[in-house]
Amino acid sequence: MDIAPSQDxxxxxxxxxxxxxxxxxxxxxxxxxxxxxxxxxGSVQDVKVDQSSGYRDLDRAAIEAARKWKFNPGSRDGKP
Structure with missing residues (x-):
């Protein structure tokens, strides 16, 4: 199921x-x-830098942290 990108x-x-x-x-x-x-x-499938900090080490640290994040699964009409 494809779910549109969401900021919420x-x-x-x-x-x-x-x-x-x-x-x-x-x-x-x-x-x-x-x-x-x-x-x-709810698992992170891919992470990319959209806008760099200008420092490689900071960008890498952000990517590494994001790869470990866990989100609540998406749902539509109360179904996963």
Missing amino acids: ISYNDRQPPRYPISAVRQHQQGTVYLLVLVGPD
Whole structure:
């Protein structure tokens, strides 16, 4: 079943990225925007950087964290 992309998605587990030590040492900071494809069961199927922080280590940390996220399965008319 295909479900249209939604900005209103709930999650079970969404831990933030671990700040890379190399980024701390180099005083790097930024925001990473990700595209996260969530499967019908709520698992993350794919993660891509939509907008980079400008720092490779920060982008990688965000991707690694997102791969571990768990979302509530999508439903339509009360059915998964």
